[in-house]
Amino acid sequence: MTDRAAVPAQRSTHRSAADLRAAVRALAVTFRLSAELRTRLTLSVARVAETELRAGRPVTLESAYEHSAHRQSLTVRLHAPAAPWAASVETLPLPAAREADATVWQVPLPGQRRPPALEALECADPSPTALLEEELRVAVARADALEADRRRLTHELDETNSGVLALYVQLEERDEQLRRAHGQMLRELEDALRPGPMKVDGLELAIHYAPAGTDAPTGGDLYDWFQLPDGTVHITVVDALGHGLTSTSSALNVTHAVRTLALEGHPLETIIARTDEILLPYDRELMATVLLARIDPATGHVDLANGSHPPPLLVSDDGTARFLEVRGRGVGYPMAGSDRLWHERLAPGDLLVLYTDGLTESRRDPYEGERRLVEAAVRHRHRPTEDIPGALAEDMHTVILHPDDTLALTVRRSR
CATH class of the missing domain: 3.30.565 (Heat Shock Protein 90)
Known part of the structure; x- marks a missing residue:
């Protein structure tokens, strides 16, 4: 059944x-x-x-x-x-x-x-009208239920978004705190790497430095200045290959070696080659351009030695300007050393500009960069010495196609 x-x-x-x-x-x-x-x-x-x-x-x-x-x-x-x-x-x-x-x-x-x-x-x-009314009531109830679900989900989404926003604000605040702490640490590290301001009767010195990136306090561009026992001022400008802390280490090794050799009394024209001999056995990858300047504050006499570095720019008080070209090869280059010394004399009011290629090659055309540097230096020559390096960098970096570490150092003989 x-x-x-x-x-x-x-x-x-x-x-x-x-x-x-x-x-x-x-x-x-x-x-x-x-x-x-x-x-x-x-x-x-x-x-x-x-x-x-x-x-x-x-x-x-x-x-x-x-x-x-x-x-x-x-x-x-x-x-x-x-x-x-x-x-x-x-x-x-x-x-x-x-x-x-x-x-x-x-x-x-x-x-x-x-x-x-x-x-x-x-x-x-039931009548057709009653059936349609019932179906309409069901449709309306269904729509109301969907709207209630939508409002509930919207409320939950708003609460979630509020929570996410609050978390995002907290993360931003924490990130800002970390950035401030990081920036303070970098500034302290930069101060430790670079010599402080030097006051010498008869000379006015100023410096501007900016790394290629904001994630490191410095790069391969470094300087050193100090006064020798005979009263002359020694200035070293170094541009080590690369960026960041690795190149900073290389540049520090060069400046320290140069300072040691200068204080030991080695002739200026031999220091670049001797630095290469000292450092290359310990760092075969090291390559750095080097510019050395020796200035007598009393007479304005200047001696220059160059190892593959951009030439200094001399701007006279009357607005004439010229580059001081000295041939040579940098540390880590074949046959490192300066071919000879350049002898110059600074008259009262004359301005000497030492720099790295990050200042003149921001547009990848060094000749255009040198021309623009001359124009900027002549234009700013009568400003206070401490303002000139920053003003030069600001003018030269109006357009940057090739970011690089930048260093500009100025020396003016007091009137």
Whole structure:
């Protein structure tokens, strides 16, 4: 004996969309489908049949009910043999399946004591208006529920965003604290690497330095100045290959070696070559250009030695300017050393500019850079000495195509 039972299939033919929708609604009411499920089924059936009905061809609606002790279902078939239904039936408001010339909906039903077709005979048939109102109420309730969910999610998102923003502010504050601490550490390190201001009767000295990047306090550009026992002032300008702390270490080795040799009394013209001999066995990768200047504050006499470094610029008080060219090869270069010494005399008010190539090669054209440096130095020659190096760097770096460590050092003979 089987526990399955079925209500004979019901068929009806329809020639208009309104008639078909009414039939589907009536079927849904008979089988006690919820208002939402009734709406989905009605919209889906009408959408499939739309093309056929507009063409004046009838469609057939068939329904069958099956139930057992464990399951109840309603099968709805729409027969429209000529319908050009190309879209996927799975995208309908109530997904369906295709079989031969029919579109089929399998609708599970809630548990009931007996076939609803029998119980429906005892109930008053609701009017089409009542059904539409019920479906509208369900749609409105569904929209309200979705809006409530949207507001809840928006509120949760706002709270999350507020938390993220607060965290971001905290991270920014912490990052700013770290930047300040890092900057202070770098300034202290830079002060430790560079000699402080030097005051010498008869000379005015000033310096400007800027690294290529902001993540390191210095690079390969370094200077040193000190007064020898005979009263002359020694100045060293070094540009070691590379950037960052590695090149700083190389530049420090050069300046320290030069200072030691100068204080030991080695002739100026031999110091670059002797520095190369001392350092190269310990650092085969070291390459650095070097410029040495020896100045007598009392007479203004200047001696220059050069190892592959950009030439100093001499600007007279009357505005004439010229570069002091001395050939030579830097530390780490073949046959390191200065070919000779350049002898010059600074008149009162004359300005001597020592620099590294980061000042003149920011646009990758050293000749243009030298021309612009002459123009800037002549233009700023009467400013206070301590302001001139920074003013030169500001003028020269209006456009930077090739960032590099930059050093500008000025010496003026007092009037």
